[in-house]
Amino acid sequence: MKILIPSAMLLAAITAQATGNQVEGQLFVTVGGDNSCQFQNIQDAIDNGLSNTIRIASNKNYFEVIEIDNVSKNLIGGYANCTDASNNITDLSQAIITGNGSDPVIEVSHTSMTDYEVVLRNLMVANGSLGVYVTAQNSAAAVTKLFNVRS
Numbered sequence: 536m537k538i539l540i541p542s543a544m545l546l547a548a549i550t551a552q553a554t555g556n557q558v559e560g561q562l563f564v565t566v567g568g569d570n571s572c573q574f575q576n577i578q579d580a581i582d583n584g585l586s587n588t589i590r591i592a593s594n595k596n597y598f599e600v601i602e603i604d605n606v607s608k609n610l611i612g613g614y615a616n617c618t619d620a621s622n623n624i625t626d627l628s629q630a631i632i633t634g635n636g637s638d639p640v641i642e643v644s645h646t647s648m649t650d651y652e653v654v655l656r657n658l659m660v661a662n663g664s665l666g667v668y669v670t671a672q673n674s675a676a677a678v679t680k681l682f683n684v685r686s
Contacts (some may be wrong), residue, residue, distance in 0.1 A: 563583045565617040567592025572617035577601055577632065581608060590620035591658070593628040600634050600663070601641040603653055610641075613657035613683075629658060629685065634663030640686070643669045645677035652678040660686045 564586045572592065574580040578599050580589045588609040590599075594616045601610075612630035615622035615682045634640035640663035643653050653669075660666040666686025671677035 559609075563588040563620075565590050565620040566597075566610040567591065567617040567620065568595030569616050569618070571621065576590045577610065581606070590614055590617075590623075591613065591630040592616045592620050593626075594632045597630065597632045600630060600638045601632065602644070603642070604644045605647050605649070605651060607653065607658070610658065611647075611654070611656045625657075627683070629657050629659040630681065631659045631661065632662050636662050637664055639663050639665040639668035641644050641667045642666065643677070643679050645669075645671040645675035646673055648674055648676070650676040650678075650679070654680045654682070655684050656682040658684045 540635065547595055553670055564573045564580050566577050566580050566589055568575070575597060576599055577589065578601055581603060587607050588611065591612045592608060592614045593612060613627045615626050615628060622646040632640055640660035644650050655667065667681065667684065669677065669679045
């Protein structure tokens with residue numbers, strides 16, 4: 536019995552730690568331009584909802600307008616390709632996201648009273664009315680963190 540209690544406590548701690556960045560059992564998903572990528576477009580990975588963490592390869596330019604509405608997401612660039620993203624081998628490159636020229640390239644919108652956090656890391660945003668646009672309404676507790684993001 537002494538062994539089961541610590542083991543159960545350890546298992547609960549590991550489970551609690553692992554679920555911090557996952558939804559539906561995936562720690563992260565990958566986006567990029569090679570065959571080992573799970574997604575070719577960032578917005579598709581966001582909308583799919585498999586994970587809160589999206590690792591973005593720098594092996595293609597992304598021509599998209601990104602919308603993150605009422606969800607916690609980590610968009611993490613800095614990977615040469617999806618194999619490196621899967622193995623968490625970073626080269627600190629910036630994935631390039633090119634907008635449509637008239638909308639913000641990345642729009643983060645928080646409109647509910649639920650706490651959300653969006654982290655953007657190692658990204659370059661271009662060709663938008665704004666680079667990153669954040670809105671919060673209805674007493675939303677919105678946190679948006681940018682690390683090594685250029686526009």
